[in-house]
Amino acid sequence: LDRIQPLIPALQSFWMKIHVPSMFVAYANFYISAMAALAWLLKDRGQAKGSVLARRLPSLELLERTFTGTISFGFLFFTVGTILGAVWAARAWGGFWSWDPKETWALIVWLNYAGFLHARSQKNWHGRPMAWWAFTSLIVVTFCFIGVDLFLGGLHSYGKL
Template sequence: MSTFSILSLVAFATLFVTMLLYFFQRQPLARQSMWIAHTSLAGLLLLRWVQSGHFPLSNLYESCLFLSWAVTLGHFVVEKDASRAGFLDLGIFTAPMAFFVYAFATFSLPPTMQEAGPLVPALRSHWLMMHVTLMILSYAALLFGSVLSLAFLVITTGPRKNSEKLQSLASTFDTLSYRTLGIGFPLLTVGILSGAVWANEAWGSYWSWDPKETWALITWLIFAIYLHSRLTYGWNGQKAALIASVGFFLIWICYLGVNLLGKGLHSYGWLTS
């Protein structure tokens, strides 16, 4: 068995175990398991980089690996703030996201895509690392923040919504969601701008209304509305959470839906290429 296969099995197993440990509230063990998963995913990305000779973001399989790793990274970035607020089960949200993205990449994508190979000519650019890295990191942060907003809505509309403990938890989710989305939005903005510069360099136009570009713009607009409403009008709680929850579904459409269902200028290395 190859080193890549071993690391792949370790990453899959530890993500699955981490998800169960957080579900059963075994935080110390869960955190250790999350570290192992995070390190294994980092090892997979580095090994893929060495094998292919290019930064591992050239197709859907590699971007799923990177997204899964980015979610685990986001877990450790936000974990300290969550702990200060008394919420120790952050992995209830992050572990399933990382696991299912990784499982999708491993079991749903064709073996040919999972094999390391050279870059297609259209992707041989110094902009690849900057643009795609920023976009995937922004997706991870925005998905994380949006999931917290969805959790906020569930808590504040449930039968025990007036419970003091649940109100405190909802307030924590609202704050963490705002902070996380505040990180993801600038990353998305710079990612889109770098993509526009790359598009002009490659295709002679900054914007072509390609399906991927269009949905990225729609996603950007919904989170711009979210931040504008909070900063300008002081919206928080359910109003803001509803906007962010819409953003959750838009990210998945932009990241997977467009590439699985449609063709466009961004189809290199995807299922429709």
């Protein structure tokens, strides 16, 4: 890392300009959803005790709409970003999917949030279980976003932290 080097040819692509921002929007929404879910859990716990924090936080309904809405929005961008990445991969390397660790963990993230949205819409789950699901999903998202590069490597590991 002594000097700045040009990007490898596969990264000098139009697809990078749309795939990467789509994924960043998704990750940002997933992080916001986890923080809204944490606020929901803190308010729920603190309401019974009459805590100052619980009184200052928005209503449980607003917090739940926030974590559910940001998951929905993030899921849309994650899906689009993953599809764009697959198209880019097909053009750059000749295949849509290679089971690279980042791709595999992206699938795990996608399935996690697809399950969340399914449980919410089809099973009418809400409240505490969904807040815990949204909050603990931060572990999966963080591992996909940072942990894969630190611990697993693969095609998506272009530099070191």
